[in-house]
Amino acid sequence: MDKFGDAYAVLxxxxxxxxxxxxxSQLWAMLExxxxxxxAPAGWFGQVSGIKxxxxxxxxxxxxxxxxxxxxxxxxxxNEQSYTMATSDFIHAGGDGYGMxxxxxxxxxDKMAEVLIEHIKGLGTIAPAIExxxxxxxxx
Numbered sequence: 001m002d003k004f005g006d007a008y009a010v011l012x013x014x015x016x017x018x019x020x021x022x023x024x025s026q027l028w029a030m031l032e033x034x035x036x037x038x039x040a041p042a043g044w045f046g047q048v049s050g051i052k053x054x055x056x057x058x059x060x061x062x063x064x065x066x067x068x069x070x071x072x073x074x075x076x077x078x079n080e081q082s083y084t085m086a087t088s089d090f091i092h093a094g095g096d097g098y099g100m101x102x103x104x105x106x107x108x109x110d111k112m113a114e115v116l117i118e119h120i121k122g123l124g125t126i127a128p129a130i131e132x133x134x135x136x137x138x139x140x
Contacts, residue, residue, distance in 0.1 A: 004117045011113040015088040020106035022085055028065055028078035029100040036061040038136070044096035048133050051076065058138040066137060088112060 022030070031053050034046035038057035054067040068076040076083065086109070087101070094102030109115070120126060 004120070007113045007116045007120070011116060013088075013090070015090055015112045017086050017109040017112050017115050018089050018092040018106040019084060019086050019109060020092060020101075020104055021082050022101070022104075024068075024077050024079045024081045024083065026100050027076060027083060027085070028068060030098060031055070031065045031068060032062050033097055033100070035064050035136075038064075039138075044098070052133050052135065054135045054137060056137040071133075 030046060031048075034044065035053075035055045035057060036042075037045070050071050052067075052069050052071065053065065055064045056066055057064060070076065088095075089108060090096070091098050092101055092104075092106050094100075110118075
């Protein structure tokens with residue numbers, strides 16, 4: 001296996017990257033769906049980049065997201081403001097319960113594993129760090 005084989009191991013389904021527009025309301029709905037099963041593990045738990053999500057897994061499902069902000073701290077309200085995001089073609093089509101995304105236009109890009117590999121090549125060295133993008137307030 002080449003040095004980038006792990007990219008295909010963590011992204012094994014050959015999904016395409018899709019860029020699309022979502023509203024703040026859609027983003028909040030996506031995030032609520034993502035955390036609804038916690039603390040139990042769920043295959044549909046969303047991984048995020050470029051935003052910080054604060055939630056409380058002790059609250060009832062559909063009311064757990066407390067705050068969402070861009071990585072620069074700009075709040076994202078659950079309203080009709082538009083944002084551009086990237087996701088997989090599967091999630092874009094409403095897979096894993098993300099029906100709030102189904103039916104909207106998007107632009108299909110490269111395979112997700114290829115995007116990851118190109119990003120790693122651009123970085124040169126990977127220095128994993130906990131960035132606090134997902135913060136659970138339960139028990140605090």
